[in-house]
Amino acid sequence: MSETTFFENLHYVPEPGWTLAAASVLRAGKVKAAPDYRVLRAAHPGQDILYCLSGAGIVETLGERVQIRPGQLVWIANEERHGHFADRKAPWTLLWFRLDGPNLPALRRKLFGDGFPRATLAESVNLVPWFDRLFTALRRREPGLDLRLNQLVAEFLSMIDRGLAGSGPRELPPALAQAITAMRGNLSLAWEAEDLSAVSGLGPSQIRRLFRKHLRASPRQWLIRERLMQAQSLMVAGRSLAQVAELCGFCDVYHFSREFKRSTGVAPSSWRRSELGTSQIERD
Numbered sequence: 001m002s003e004t005t006f007f008e009n010l011h012y013v014p015e016p017g018w019t020l021a022a023a024s025v026l027r028a029g030k031v032k033a034a035p036d037y038r039v040l041r042a043a044h045p046g047q048d049i050l051y052c053l054s055g056a057g058i059v060e061t062l063g064e065r066v067q068i069r070p071g072q073l074v075w076i077a078n079e080e081r082h083g084h085f086a087d088r089k090a091p092w093t094l095l096w097f098r099l100d101g102p103n104l105p106a107l108r109r110k111l112f113g114d115g116f117p118r119a120t121l122a123e124s125v126n127l128v129p130w131f132d133r134l135f136t137a138l139r140r141r142e143p144g145l146d147l148r149l150n151q152l153v154a155e156f157l158s159m160i161d162r163g164l165a166g167s168g169p170r171e172l173p174p175a176l177a178q179a180i181t182a183m184r185g186n187l188s189l190a191w192e193a194e195d196l197s198a199v200s201g202l203g204p205s206q207i208r209r210l211f212r213k214h215l216r217a218s219p220r221q222w223l224i225r226e227r228l229m230q231a232q233s234l235m236v237a238g239r240s241l242a243q244v245a246e247l248c249g250f251c252d253v254y255h256f257s258r259e260f261k262r263s264t265g266v267a268p269s270s271w272r273r274s275e276l277g278t279s280q281i282e283r284d
Contacts (some may be wrong), residue, residue, distance in 0.1 A: 004034040010138040014100070016267035018146050023153035028134055032093045033057070033086035040083035044102040047108065048076040050084065051127050055092035059084045064116050068092070073127070073160065075108050075117035099153060110216060111160055125163035130156055165214045175200040176210040180222070187227050188249040191219065213230045223249075228263055232255065235272045244268070 007030040014024040026046050031037075033055070040060075042206060050059070051073045059066055059074045063083040068074050068084075076082050078098075083114070086092050101107070106215055108117055130152070137148050172180075182199040192206035200207050211219050227248040234244045241253050250256035260268045 001032060003274065004037045005032045006030070008135050010135060012138055012141075012145070012149070013195075015146055019100045020102060022146070022150045023099060024146060024149050025134065025138070025153065026098040026100050028131070028138060030093070030095050030131070030135075033091040035086060035091050037086040037091060038083065039085075041078070042081050044078040044082075046098040047078050047104045048082075048084075050074050050076065051095045051131075053093045053095060055090045056087040057085055057092040057094075058087070059081050059118075062116065066116055066118055066124035068118065073119045073121060073122060075112065077105065077108065077260070078115070079105060089102040093211060095127065097131075097134060099277065101153070107157070111157070111164065113212065113216065119160065119164050120150065121160070121163035125159055127156075127159065141179075161216075172214055173210055175202050175207070176214055179207060179210075179219075180215075183219075183223055184226060187223070187230055188247060191223055224259055228260060231260065231268070232271075232275075235268060236275055241268055 009027075009029045009031075010139060011027050012025055014026075017030075029283070050057075050068065052068050052070050055072050056067060056069050059068055059076060061074075061076045062080065067087075068075070074084075076084065109243055111117070134149075134152055137145060137152065144150075179196055179200040183189075183196075188196065193207075196202075196207045197204060202210070208218060211217060211222060215222055217225070227250065231244045231248045234247060235241070239247070243254065245251075245253050245256035248256065250259065260266075260271070264271060266274070
């Protein structure tokens with residue numbers, strides 16, 4: 001084959017301001033690449049997500065150059081210099097779409113962490129029917145398409161999350177499930193590596209890998225979020241900040257306030273006044 005063939009090549013323009021609040025798809029398609037097919041950009045709106053059906057290609061993003069093979073998905077960081085090229089001996093056939101929405105780099109990191117955003121999905125994750133539904137929606141352009149595309153993107157992200165974890169939507173390895181149940185039952189405990197090993201039966205490096213794979217966080221990061229959620233419940237129930245800090249396992253009020261503001265953007269006392277709808281000054 002001497003020319004690149006687009007079997008699907010669909011575009012969409014969301015309602016003004018929509019992508020400030022929700023996800024959308026700006027473009028999507030299916031392409032059978034010629035040997036000389038290549039795209040190279042300094043930057044571009046949105047994020048391009050490629051799924052290789054056959055053949056092979058090279059993707060450059062986030063300062064790395066990686067080969068992509070059949071069954072692999074790659075998420076391109078369009079906010080930086082990037083490119084993708086077909087393998088000259090075995091040019092790829094791709095399904096792809098351009099995602100737009102608020103804070104896409106954070107969304108990408110949520111799925112892939114700090115690693116290269118490539119995934120070999122579990123056999124149970126079949127993206128082809130999802131792309132078929134996306135193409136159908138973009139062709140029809142029925143009323144309410146902005147909402148429909150947001151729904152489709154949410155389905156896609158959930159599928160990729162399950163595919164990366166290699167498990168079903170509510171399944172966790174028994175050892176990890178035991179660990180998080182124990183941690184939720186005693187959030188005031190420091191939960192050092194030996195504590196997690198004792199309740200899970202796994203070594204420290206094994207339990208850390210399970211947290212990263214299934215929960216996209218280190219044990220420490222996961223524990224802090226759980227503590228902050230409990231803290232919010234205790235604050236609206238009238239506990240003092242000192243009591244909240246102690247019950248939720250923070251060293252002191254200063255430590256609690258620092259972690260709370262880092263995660264929510266506001267101080268605990270300000271958050272409580274706003275949540276309760278009162279301007280009463282607290283004496284914590």
